[in-house]
Amino acid sequence: MADHYEVLGVSREATPDEIKKAYRRLARELHPDVNPGEDASERFKLVTHAYDVLSDPEQRQRYDMGGDGSAFGGAGFGGFGDIFETFFGGGGGGRAGRPRSRRERGQDALVRVNLELGDVVFGVHRDLDVDTAVVCETCDGSCCQPGTQPVTCDICHGAGNVQRTVRSLLGNVVTSQPCTTCQGYGTTIPYPCTTCQGQGRVRARRTVSVDIPAGVESGLRLQMPGSGEVGPAGGPNGDLYLEINVAAHQVFSREGDDLLATLEVSMPDAILGTEVTIESLDGAVPLEIRAGVQSGDVLTIKGRGITPLRGTQRGDLRVGVHVVTPTRLDAKQRALIEDFAKKTKAPGPQLAEFHQGLFSKLRDRFRTG
Missing domain, CATH: 1.10.287.110 (DnaJ domain)
Incomplete structure (x- = not known):
């Protein structure tokens, strides 16, 4: 031995x-x-x-x-x-686990918010209608009919689990598992609330007020802690996530915190120069077009772009020039242009050194303007 x-x-x-x-x-x-x-x-x-x-x-x-x-x-x-x-962690009888709580955290909710580009410049306030779970007003989350309450389970006596002894070759083995009568809660509800069917919550539409900050962009998700679905038995709310979608604008596009736009300029104005007033997303703003401006030149208006998501310094409004060449001339106009060409003695068309313009993103607009 x-x-x-x-x-x-x-x-x-x-x-x-x-x-x-x-x-x-x-x-x-x-x-x-x-x-x-x-x-x-x-x-x-x-x-x-x-x-x-x-x-x-x-x-x-x-x-x-x-x-x-x-x-x-x-x-x-x-x-x-x-x-x-x-x-x-206990003796031969095992250690009983704690009963489950009926109150659980609610699920998170996702709402898609459609914005215009103008909403992004300074931010915008929105009242959103959300279909979600809210606390049952009849039972106030107790899951019971008014005037009643849960009672201690007579099978597990409030432990939430029951123990069973199994004999084996090595002796008695004690196992513990959730009580099937009370589903591990330790209590039963003899008179469930008829409004919420004993869930402590119901589906309803509610309004959530939110201030969407400036500088957001499509695909961004904003988190609102505690604004999601209420949990079972009136448990704490989950979070609400706002998924941002910014619609395309007919005139302006975005590059970072800057706004981009295309300005069509007639040939005489491009030659002589002029001053115009353009409508930005937050009002009219003057813009000087210098004499001899070329297609593809970029005119910058400081501080008329988008307020960044984190910060206060606004971006710029960058305007790409598209000089419009007239295509229909009467005889008198054509004669004037021909006379102008003879007097300026401009060189004929020729290849020039290639360079990447600051406004390459607007090339398609220039081609179709």
Whole structure:
């Protein structure tokens, strides 16, 4: 027969605490639920028997005096109490878990918000209608009919779980599982609220007021903590997410915090220069067109772009010039142009050095303007 001290890996002078620690370590390693191997099962029996003998002062004394220590102390593999203490934190009966709470956090909600480009310049206030779960006004989230309340489950007595003892070759094994009568809540509701069917919440439309900041762009999601669905039994609300969609504008487009636009200029104005007033997204603004301006030139109006999402310094309004060449001339107009060409003695068409303009994004507009 194997020596009990060797089985546990302790000396003959080991204290009861050292023996207990050694047993727990080996039990974790060799328990059939953790290590199903046949060799581990046999070693587990030896470890359990060794601990049964050495943990009992009288049996340990008889063993040290030459006894075989074959007695199991009348407990029938009594070491199972320590096994369950090791794995479940309690004695042989196991430790009951806490009952579930009916109140749970609600789900998050997602709402898509359509904006115009002008809304993005300074931000905008919106009142949004949201279809979501709200607290039941009849029971105020209690899930019960008015004047009634939950009662303690008579099966689990409020524990939320029930324990069952299963006999095995190694002794009695105690398992714990949620009570099927109360679904683990520890209480039952004999008179559920008829408005919410015992859920503590109902579907309804509510209005959410939100200030959407300047500088948002399509695809951005804004989080509103605590504005989502209310949880079961009046639990805390989830969050509300606003997914932004900015509609395309007929005149202006966006590049970062700058606004882009195309200005069509007649040939005489391009040659002589002029001053015009254009309508930006936040009002009229004067713009000077210098003499000799060319198609593709960019005229910048400072501070007439978009207020950034994080910051206060607005972007610029950048205006790309598109010089419009007349296509229908009467005889007199054509004669004037021909006379002008003779007097200026302009060179004929020729290839020039290629350079990437600042306004390359507006090339398609220039071509179709």
